[in-house]
Amino acid sequence: MNQHAQGTDQDQTAEEVAPYGGGRPAVNDADGFGGSGSSGGSGSSEAGEPEAGEPGTGGTGASGPRVDGSGAGGPGAGDRRVGSSGAGDPGAGDPGVSGSSVGGSTGTRLKKIRIPHLQQMKERGERWAMLTAYDQLSASVFDAAGIPVLLVGDSAANNVYGHATTLPVTLDELIPLVRAVANASPHALVVADLPFGSYQGSPQQAFGSAVRLMKEGLAHAVKLEGGRTMAPTVKLLTEAGIPVMAHIGFTPQSEHTLGGYRVQGRGESAESLVTDALALQEAGAFSLVMEMVPAPAAAAVTKALDIPTVGIGAGADCDAQVLVWTDMAGFTDGRTPRFVKKYADLRGILTQAAQEYARDVRHGTFPAPEHSFEE
Numbered sequence: 001m002n003q004h005a006q007g008t009d010q011d012q013t014a015e016e017v018a019p020y021g022g023g024r025p026a027v028n029d030a031d032g033f034g035g036s037g038s039s040g041g042s043g044s045s046e047a048g049e050p051e052a053g054e055p056g057t058g059g060t061g062a063s064g065p066r067v068d069g070s071g072a073g074g075p076g077a078g079d080r081r082v083g084s085s086g087a088g089d090p091g092a093g094d095p096g097v098s099g100s101s102v103g104g105s106t107g108t109r110l111k112k113i114r115i116p117h118l119q120q121m122k123e124r125g126e127r128w129a130m131l132t133a134y135d136q137l138s139a140s141v142f143d144a145a146g147i148p149v150l151l152v153g154d155s156a157a158n159n160v161y162g163h164a165t166t167l168p169v170t171l172d173e174l175i176p177l178v179r180a181v182a183n184a185s186p187h188a189l190v191v192a193d194l195p196f197g198s199y200q201g202s203p204q205q206a207f208g209s210a211v212r213l214m215k216e217g218l219a220h221a222v223k224l225e226g227g228r229t230m231a232p233t234v235k236l237l238t239e240a241g242i243p244v245m246a247h248i249g250f251t252p253q254s255e256h257t258l259g260g261y262r263v264q265g266r267g268e269s270a271e272s273l274v275t276d277a278l279a280l281q282e283a284g285a286f287s288l289v290m291e292m293v294p295a296p297a298a299a300a301v302t303k304a305l306d307i308p309t310v311g312i313g314a315g316a317d318c319d320a321q322v323l324v325w326t327d328m329a330g331f332t333d334g335r336t337p338r339f340v341k342k343y344a345d346l347r348g349i350l351t352q353a354a355q356e357y358a359r360d361v362r363h364g365t366f367p368a369p370e371h372s373f374e375e
């Protein structure tokens with residue numbers, strides 16, 4: 001079902017990549033504002049081998065994203081292990097030294113991740129992390145941090161556009177976000193969600209939408225929700241050269257059918273999950289997201305499949321994990337789902353910065369002479 005990696009993965013020399021707050025090395029943009037022009041873009045060189053020397057894009061850009069959300073306040077922070085590679089990172093529960101320099105926190109140089117690498121990691125038992133990203137700045141941070149796969153999720157509906165569900169977001173609204181993330185991700189594989197209504201009509205409709213995500217959005221792969229009934233669609237896209245990540249379990253685009261945000265695959269529908277997963281793999285999916293399914297059912301699916309599974313609320317026995325970045329970074333307003341672990345308090349940090357800035361302005365202490373220009 002899957003091609004093999006053509007490139008070798010060699011780890012390279014150190015590149016300082018501080019996990020948080022550390023300055024990244026430089027930037028290669030002329031205007032000093034990070035980002036790449038509208039066309040062509042820097043970053044994500046496609047032709048490239050699985051090895052890339054490109055420095056990160058992005059930089060000191062301006063405005064940050066705005067958040068909204070559904071979620072709930074998450075628990076505290078904890079340890080983290082990004083990627084797995086060389087330097088004795090215990091991250092993966094796997095056999096020893098990996099060849100893949102996926103991790104960015106250990107000082108290893110990053111390589112460009114391509115689909116065969118994910119397959120190789122499954123074979124080696126190396127777990128990996130996926131995060132959503134919706135804009136250039138967050139994407140450049142995650143890319144440099146060694147997150148191998150970035151998802152421009154239709155959760156942008158909630159976390160960028162402020163909707164209560166994922167249903168309202170359109171292809172036209174998603175494409176510019178995908179393009180921004182792809183332009184800022186020289187190493188990560190960029191997957192774009194097909195939004196509700198853009199693919200369920202027919203395999204042909206899905207093809208047209210996926211082509212837009214790749215041509216206009218510069219995505220490397222697409223994701224779609226649904227079980228065995230999506231197999232013909234997955235097959236058509238895959239055969240057309242469009243890598244497809246599948247998504248089963250709780251599929252938010254079907255919340256009105258499923259009856260809300262609920263764990264899926266309890267009891268006898270666990271077998272149904274395996275049947276769906278096998279059909280999607282057979283149709284050519286390169287990976288499979290499982291959302292909110294009982295851990296034992298997700299473990300059974302993971303074991304039954306040759307392709308990597310990506311869990312969100314699906315327990316520790318998936319091959320990979322995904323979280324919405326604003327949830328894991330503590331940026332989301334309000335409650336977050338049970339499966340979220342909060343690794344930072346971005347909302348608190350940004351709130352404090354905004355308040356201090358406003359206070360300085362009110363007090364006349366900003367701008368100071370060093371922020372002002374002489375005649």
Ligand SMILES: Nc1nc(=O)c2c([nH]1)NC[C@@H]1CN(c3ccc(C(=O)N[C@@H](CCC(=O)O)C(=O)O)cc3)CN21
Nearest residue numbers: 069071155158166252261262263324327332337338339
């Ligand atoms: N910020 C954000 N995080 C997400 O994980 C996310 C989005 N947005 N938007 C799209 C979907 C919607 N998702 C959601 C949304 C809510 C729950 C939720 O409320 N879950 C409850 C109930 C679970 C149950 O008991 O069945 C929970 O406590 O986890 C779960 C997934 C996951 N996705």
Ligand SMILES: CC(C)C(=O)C(=O)O
Nearest residue numbers: 132153154155289322
């Ligand atoms: C939660 C992930 C898997 C997703 O589909 C999204 O962010 O849209």
Ligand SMILES: [Mg+2]
Nearest residue numbers: 153154155193
């Ligand atoms: Mg989604």
